[in-house]
Amino acid sequence: MTEAPNAETFVISLLLTLLAGITLAIIRQRNMFGVVILSGIYSFLMASIMIALDAVDVAMTEASVGAGISTVILLATLYLTGSMEYPQRRSVIIPLCLSLAVGAILIWGTSGLPKFGVADAPIHKHVGPTYIQYSKDHKMPPNMVTAVLADFRGYDTLGETAVVFTAGIGVLLLLQGGWRVSSAGRKRDDEDDENEPSARSASDAANGGTSAGGTSA
């Protein structure tokens, strides 16, 4: 049993090192397409760290949001923006100092926290036992996380859902005005550069002008 924490620490440190390497690669990368792929790798490594930390639900969220949805959304963004980043000539000194300072403050903040995994930390003594006893007495779901999320925090979750729903409706309403204009412009662009060989498949190029916009209803 004394072996297990060491192995866990080793796994987490190795994964964090790999994560740092990926982050440096993302910073140095100028091709946005490569950055999207590397950020997918970042998410999978992060999910593995969450699993090693025994937070499986967070790991699943990280993998599905970070590696799944974000990759697709970022690729859709690349279609609109183009995939090369122009090197910028601005100084990086001030942002570097700012981020180092924020990082130092955050590390200083962790020094006041109780040790990781200690059973008598305040968070385990304050309301935790009440929740456990109450959920046992009232026949709530056997999984404590589910009990807290679905029963104790039911109204909270309902409010969150309402906020996210409202935000989605707002974004949809904002986008709806520009959407028709841009999709009409898109169609015209397609007809213009139909003969351009770049990023077209071989069969498309062979068909040439026969497929030019005529079939798009």
Next chain:
Amino acid sequence: MFYLSTGVILLALLITVVRAVRGPTVFDRVLASNTIGTLAILLLASIGFLTDRPEFLDIGLTYGLLNLIGTFAVLKFFRHGDLAYDVEEKEGKAWK
């Protein structure tokens, strides 16, 4: 046994990340990303057995599906330059 397999998986992960960081072409990175997704599933399984909680093996299914979707999206973008590209509409024929 599970210690050994976890170590080997971590080693494979290390090598793959090196390829993803150094990889000269984008395809190296796509391949490395797909491999890292697979290795994440293996790591999930072996850590699950290592800590005597193999209940969350099911999550590996989710990872596998996500890996597939991500790779499909990347490759479709690479081939057509557009995620919403419709082969039937643009090339006038269906894949049958």
